[in-house]
Amino acid sequence: MKLLDTKTKNNVLQSMMNIIEDKRQDIIKANKKDLEAFNRDDQALYDRLVVDDKKVDGMIQAIKEVKEQDDPVGNVISDTTLESGLKIVNKTDPFGTILIIYESRPDVTIEAAVLAFKANNKILLKGGKEAVNSNIILEECWHKALEENGLSKDWIKLMHINRQETQEFLRNPTEKLDLIVPRGGERLIEFVKTHAACAVLISGRGNNFLYISEHANWEKAVKVVVNAKTDKISGCNALDKVLINENLPDFEAKIADLANVMKTHKVEVVTDGKISDILKDKSKIDNEEVWSEEFLALKILISSVKSFDEAVEKINTYSGKHSSVIITEDAEEAAQFMEQIDSAAVYHNASSRFTDGGQMGVGAELAISTDKLHHRGPLGLKQLVTNKYYVYGDGHVRA
Template sequence: MKLLSEDIKNKVLQSMERILDEERSSIVEANKKDLDAFDSDDQAMYDRLVVNQAKIDGMIQAVKEVREQQDPVGKLKSSRELDNGLRIENRTAPFGTIMIIYESRPDVTIEAAVLAFKANNKILLKGGKEARFSNEKLEECWHKALKENGLDPESWIRLLQMNRQETQEFLKNPPEKLDLIVPRGGERLIRFVKDNAECAVLVSGRGNNFLYVHREGDWDRALDIIVNAKTDKISACNALDKILIDKQIPGFEDKVKQLAEVLGERNVELLTDQDLKSLLPQAHVIEDESVWYEEFLALKAVIAAAENVDDAIGRINTYSGGHSASVITRDEEVARTFMEQVDSAAVYQNASTRFTDGGQMGVGAELAISTDKLHHRGPLGLEQLVTNKYYVYGNGQVRV
């Protein structure tokens, strides 16, 4: 793939900022067609589908932030000269072609493409059918920006319109070389991609996040953090699902009841196990272990007791999606143990899981939140959308 100069890439992005601003009304109009056709009771998916003026502002800001970041391609990672005279440099390089498969959110059509393009990758976008009109309009904006700057649109950003069967066949027998696939969505989508793809798949997007209140935790602070993590944005992968309360916390029973009351006031449906059923008569008893593995994406949460920090860590590592986990405690040693031993992309002390986000973490616009351990874990920003290549300079050396 041809390497573009940073100047031409930034000019494309500058054009895109202007075009998104000029096309506001037509973008909202296209989104209205998707909203009118949406036929589901899934409130979280509906919320992700909406594109309003604030969302367009966010798209423009995302493009601007990426444009202002340094080009990630060709950066020198290491350099050494060997005894035989070979000079070896390790530099960043584009992946090549990245395919992203996502559900509902039209803003991904902007955020994913801008990152991939600035990192000199070609991107194939496979959005959900529920966002068809929105995505087509946003692709049109991308193509206009590319053409304005003398680039072939199809060579850089392309929206794919395929049904499930066609997508499956595309993954199994891609008509062009794919270097990386990033599925953004629920467990079913991720499993579908992993089961069918022939190239590398970077898993992202699944939450099922836990929060543990240690016996040395500040209870008032814990309540504020839990409410924020659970109710601020239920459709986000960094939203809270499971809450573990240390049995040794002073006033355990009263605190459990207070937490249930606070969440109930915010219409959060509660689930619990047999141990706490007597304290939480309004909660549904968990009948199947699968609930512990579930990401809710709804006003729903599990409240359960933990014997101690080791019990909490074990349960989190067994059931969580490896996305985010938080401990509420004043005990620095407990916090360090929790953060070192919990196997998640982001671990917190005394803070909401809602901060697992590229913008909030200072990465800028993100392609996804990776829960994989290979290549990168956490927000996939511009710096993470490159691979590496070795440049070896010699003057006739041969291996003996």
């Protein structure tokens, strides 16, 4: 796709904001069809699917924020002139074509597309079948915004294909792909990594841990656990596992207190380690695989550890490398934890729910990357570009 000037891109985004406002009730009506057809057994997925007035406001706000951000394309990273007179300029450059695979959340159809487009990328959107009506009307809005500004609908396309056809597309793409972002479970991620012929950026899986040190302030610990676990169970930044140091003063009483607090918030508690001996009325985990599971439910695993090192090892072994938290009043211990934990975001005395583009000052996000290349954490506008070297000579040859 050709490079577009900033004004043209921003005009498309302004058109899109106007169109979404005009089509507000039609969007909510289309979403209602998806909600009525959805099996509510999966509450987290259902919560992600809902589009109401507040969600439409959020879509418009996301577009507005991206429109107001600086254009990330063509920015100079470095500018060097060698002794030979050869001038070398490194600039930011679009990826090209991005494919994002996601489920349930129609707002991704807005956020992913607005970010990709402002960064001058073409984007292919493969949403889940549960959001088909919502995604179709949002694609229609995008196409109207593009056409109003004289641009091809090819910039933003919803892939109207089923699961099997998607798998075949990944094996044998009918057009060039430069980056794939799978937002889903382990099976989807592994399939994409196995079959993709281009760069794959992993996102979407949580399984986040929180460690309560023997030096923790218990009041802070309970407050953070409650928020991280119950604020939004469908979020990939929600809490799943709590590790508590056995040397915490009044250990048994505090475990009982935490269990009671979780009961108040209707959170199912499962246990392991010394916690199982204290909370005898709670279920004990029956297999090791639970440690790697992302719950996406009002469910939490509480276990004990004998030391800081054991906590770090457990988190690095089982977590989804998304967000990890330490609760401690010892600043040196917190620093060691944050340095040693292999996660995209590490927290000291704060809820994992802050791992979000808007909360971290990035703005709208394509996803939360748990990869180390090329970026970790919220993928905002600035992260949806690569780089290119511009080399200027005057008949230069290498001797």
